Amino acid sequence: MSSGCPPQSPAVAKTEVVVEGESPLLAATFAYWDNILGPRVRHIWAPKTERPLLLSDGEITFLANHTLNGEILRSAECGAVDVKFFVLAEKGVIIVSLIFDGELKGDKNTCALSLILPQTQLAFYLPLHAVCVERLKHIIRKGRIWMKMGCSIVSVLTSEIVPIMELLSSMKTHSVPEDIDIKDTVLNDDDIGDSCHEDFLHKAISSHLQTCGCSMVVGSNPEKVNKIVRTLCLFLTPAERKCSRLCRAESSFRYDTGLFVQGLLKDSTGSFVLPFRQVLYSPYPTTHIDVDVNTRGGRGPDTVARADDTFTPDLNVFQDVMHRDTLVKSFLDEVFLLKPGLGLRSTFLAQFLLLLHRRALTLLKYIEDETQKGKKPFRSLRSLKTDLDLTEEGDLNIVMAMAEKLKAGLHSFVFGKSFYTSVQERDVLMSF
16 A cells, blocks of 8 residues: 555654554544645644554545545635535545634644544444544534634644544444343333332433433443443433443443433542533533432432543532433333343333334424424424323423434424523523
8 A cells, every 4th residue: 555655745753543452544644735736745643543544644645635626716605614525435434524714824724634444444434433523523614713813723633533533443342232122121020120220210211302312321330320221221212322422441431422321430538520612512412320329310420520620610500400200100010010031121122212213203294284394483392292192391301302313403403592492491491
């Protein structure tokens, strides 16, 4: 692969990132279009692992230059970030490139932030593509401000490139499998009290569904944490499970924005580090579950450790969700009446998820008809709750969350506010 590669850009700085285990990423690059020299690489980030993947700096430069070729006549709105996906079979790599405009040395330049992976990692990476892209877009928006101020963008990019390398490495070894055996979950217990008491499991699953299937499970025992993680992942699609992560027994992973379910271990003091800002950046609200004390807090924890400069004092990021529901309660009451280990509970779970999906589709159709496909505002929430048998707040929130995943923006259209404002939403629901 090294033959025919041009010499790398002059004065290319390189950062080696120490990553535990196997890294599926070959390198990350920041390149820009020089009006005199053409595409040039400004910085390279390469993982340093026990088994490094061979890719020379010259080859990395060649691949990074490839992403900027043809971008000289790029026409885009100010601040736009274009995402491009290249599969170079002849080189055996895939390149995910984010193209954006920025200022370098007082001149406006077309820039590219790229991830380079082996083509053999395509199936592994695709489920995580949206997670990586959204995080990179966020850091690019921040970096463009730094460039406008005449500051270096490299340090800003490093603050997100390194965690993404660590994320991909952790998902390589601890991602939740696409197919989960119900025997490895709480739903296989002979009695609901074997692993946790009934009220805890009910509230955990209910809040998990109300936050679109996004949860963090925290505890001191990795086996107990992972059992709850696998249980919650039963209520996700196979693709969403690939974006979920088990906890590591040796030491805790950091919280990662964009994952659906993730297990986190507490430290020796019984606390954990939670970066509040990253929680707020998540595409969906998040449920916090503490398996040590069997508590469930929708969108927030009971005890948190200070997370360095990301800590925000007196900020109540999470709110306790007190919404009652009948859907999950009825499911749990009935599923434990079936004999475990015979596949009946798996079938019953599949039927429950199908029921939620159909009710979400019905809700979407109801709102579509009432609003003439969005041409007029929705004003009949009371009728919707009565007609669709969703009078309990928890039931409505579960079906609304399922519908939100099917049609993004539905929640804002109905309530006129972001999906995150759970407290305000509860006040609206209480008034009907």
